[in-house]
Amino acid sequence: MRRDTFLKSLAALAAAGALPMSARAAGANVKMMIPANPGGGWDTTGRALGKALTESKVADTVTYDNKGGAAGALGLAQFVNGSKGDPNAMMVMGAVMLGGIITGKPPVSLSQATPIARITSEYNVFVLPSNSPFKNMAEVVAQLKKDPGSVKWGGGSRGSTEHVAAAMIAQKVGADPSKINYVAFRGGGEATAAILGGNVTIGGSGYSEFAEYIAAGKMKAIAVTSEQRLPGINVPTLKEQGIDVVIGNWRGVYGAPGITDAQKKALTDMLLTALKSPAWAEAVKKNDWTPAVLTGDAFAKFVDDDFASLRAIMVKSGMI
Known part of the structure; x- marks a missing residue:
């Protein structure tokens, strides 16, 4: 088979979904953990993000798992324990989760998961x-x-x-x-x-x-x-x-524990592509969100700094 014919065949198979996952883009079937019950901000954010991922064609499908309770700590525990090494797993999170971790002291830590990006502020x-x-x-x-x-x-x-x-x-x-x-x-x-x-x-x-x-x-x-x-x-x-x-209040996305640097980059690239889509722009306008995109080491440092700042406020306010 000629090389150009082979490449056309490969492209056709990819478009039809007939290639094995290893030969297709990582994240084609995203599993979105929403650590809250339906109807709230994380749920709205997660589902809007899922729609943006599929409409921008960086994901074939997005499935959602709502697990509410303990300011997101229950969902975080399920995500940390059940998604290790999964390059297609994402979790919506934000400032609320940091506060819940400070007050609830759950047995799992946010640091066990992989920081991907802050996406909005409100x-x-x-x-x-x-x-x-x-x-x-x-x-x-x-x-x-x-x-x-x-x-x-x-x-x-x-x-x-x-x-x-x-x-x-x-x-x-x-x-x-x-x-x-x-x-x-x-x-x-x-x-x-x-x-x-x-x-x-x-x-x-x-x-x-x-x-x-x-x-x-x-x-x-x-x-x-x-x-x-x-x-x-x-x-x-x-x-x-x-x-x-x-x-x-801000909201962001984490990846699964134990993913490689290459898999983290792939998730980040997928996310950034989705955030440029018309579907996401529509969600931002509809929900009065303020875009606040931050990725990589800068996002990880932001989370650490916000955790320390929030804890200081809570101590000063007599909450803990």
Whole structure:
């Protein structure tokens, strides 16, 4: 067979999916660990990323495994123990997982997995149920100072950015942060239901998770945790309300433990290609995410630094 004929045949086989995995691009069948229940930020991020991977044709298929609990630590444990050396495994994670590791001290470590990239950043918003007796953050703070336990904060797992923010708010206004009444939910869907049902005093999460309910008047947004007001979103910051608290949330991707440098590079390249796709651009716009791409050693250092910074904040706020 002539060389050019052979190469055309090889290309045809690859296109048809008839080549063995060793001869095709690594990551053709991605297994995406989402260490949270359906309906929250990690779930939205993971599924949007999976769609971007397939639509940009760097992955043939993406399967999803939701494993919620313990601020992502349960999913992390399953990922670390069940994906060793798998070049096609990815896990969505972020700042919330760092907080959960600090407070929960799970038997597995994030350092056992392989850092790939930070992909987005997002600030939190605090909301009131539509039937709340409070009108704004000032009234919530007044009640918090009077009786910290009477204000029921609802949000993600212990150690989440909204949990840390609540403790920081208490500290800044002169309430005892160790006495805040924080109700942790296993996923964004559960937290949303609790807020809509009026089962918590105030709720917190990434803006994208509450946006449709705020727009529909089912939740009232009273503060964002950003330095300045978010573009196109007319919600006051905590700082402009006299509460000096700024804290952001970020999300990233890790690969399996024990993959080679070449496999890590292949995953990184796949991810960067997907992040340039129209599918991902649409998800970023729809969810009001801020692109914050960081890869390689810079991402690994960022995680280490953020872990240390978050721990210091939590100690100072009386959370640990």
